[in-house]
Amino acid sequence: MRLHSWERRGRRTLVAAALTTTIVAGTAGWATGSEQRPSTGPPPGTASWRADHELGFGLPDPATTSPARVAAFFGGSDAAQRRELVERHPTVVGNLDGAPVKLRYEANVRALKAERERVRARAENPELTQEDRARARSLITRYTELLEPGRQILAFDPRGRGQVAEVYGDLGSASHVSVIVPGSDIDLSSFDRSTDPFGTPAGMARSLYEASGGRTAVVAWVGYTTPVGLGPDAATGRLAEAGAPRLARFVQGLIASGAPRPSVFCHSYGSVVCGLSAARLATADLVVLGSPGMGVDKVSELRTTARVWAARDDTDWISRVPNVELFGLGHGTDPTDPSFGARRVPAHLAQGHTGYFVPGTDSLRAFARIATGDAS
Structure with a gap:
């Protein structure tokens, strides 16, 4: 017997309802999987970026400035200004959509090195738990891998x-x-x-x-x-x-x-x-x-x-x-x-x-x- 599309949809809906009920009721919740908190908003370091007027003008807000306007901002800056921004705000520049690609690579190398040193201190901190120190050592390995020559990291947020x-x-x-x-x-x-x-x-x-x-x-x-x-x-x-x-x-x-x-x-x-x-x-x-x-x-x-x-x-x-x-x-x-x-x-x-x-x-x-x- 051939089913109409609405009948097929109805059967799928009943199957989904039964499947959902079985999973939730049979396990008093979901069997596996933990609820995650999504990362939203601008990149780390945005507050200090917004407060920076060392160049004599305001910097594009990572939360509200379009990538096209970000690109125009960097297009209007000189090499020395771009270098200063990478040195002072690597976590922002490295994640700033519209910024020059090679500048983002450079910024993320800096950000990865800084983050590696931060977790290295945690790995050597005797006041932390053994689990926390092990986690820090794992991150040191991870960041070292990402810093290998030839890798092109376009975004990095720890x-x-x-x-x-x-x-x-x-x-x-x-x-x-x-x-x-x-x-x-x-x-x-x-x-x-x-x-x-x-x-x-x-x-x-x-x-x-x-x-x-x-x-x-x-x-x-x-x-x-x-x-x-x-x-x-x-x-x-x-x-x-x-x-x-x-x-x-x-x-x-x-x-x-x-x-x-x-x-x-x-x-x-x-x-x-x-x-x-x-x-x-x-x-x-x-x-x-x-x-x-x-x-x-x-x-x-x-x-x-x-x-x-x-x-x-x-x-x-x-x-x-x-x-x-x-x-x-x-x-x-x-x-x-x-x-x-x-x-x-x-x-x-x-x-x-x-x-x-x-x-x-x-x-x-x-x-x-x-x-x-x-x-x-």
Whole structure:
């Protein structure tokens, strides 16, 4: 018997309701996953930046000045002034969307070194607990890795679980740019982990850069607070709502600093962030993979001029998640469903939820063509 679309939607809603009730009632709450507090607002050090009038004029407010005006401000400053700002306010300059890319790299090297010294003091403080000292030692290792020669850190914020963005390729000369937006369980410590590398934004970015033959610069962007585990954060759009304006502003900053409109690749929960920011996201192509939904039922509701693409392999566990929105839970229609209206990306050779950027897969080949403007 063939069901009408409203009947199918009704059945999915009942399934989602039953699933939600079972999980919550059966565990007296969510089985795993802890609620996260999203990082919002301007970068650390903003207060001292706002109070700085040493150059004889006010500095652009990181919270209210558009990336385009930030770019214009730096374009009107000389090398000595820019150097002073990097030396006095590395945490602001390193995270200031619209600031020159190389200046941000330099600022983040300074910020990483300063933060490493701060946690080194904690690691050697006998008054702290053994756990706190161990955490500090782990951060020393992490910051030392990020300071390795050749790494291009475009953003660094140590607050909370930490946020970071790293560039593969040359943003200054690239004719194509891509941005990777990750899903759950990604932060400063895990964005380039050695286990399951192609499930990390750094691994995805590196793989895409190599698959394109270096024809696109790729940014691994961990600029929002991601959900941890399976819990309310992963099932709702709360963290995505906090992350969406940050993603939109980041992309605006890339363009303001001279980069072309990027292609944005959104993995898992990251596609919820991309869906909520789509109307403000200045992107040429919007690609979602392993997506639980984008918060809408069809492409037209995204209010974007970008081409929208969707990939999901048959072995991805995300296919077992009901694609509905109910009582604030769920993220809407499966983007690979024909009714959604996205262009389908082949993913027959990908395996599992994190296999889309594995070398040799049809999905990675398609992503490289999209990223370099060679997709049909």
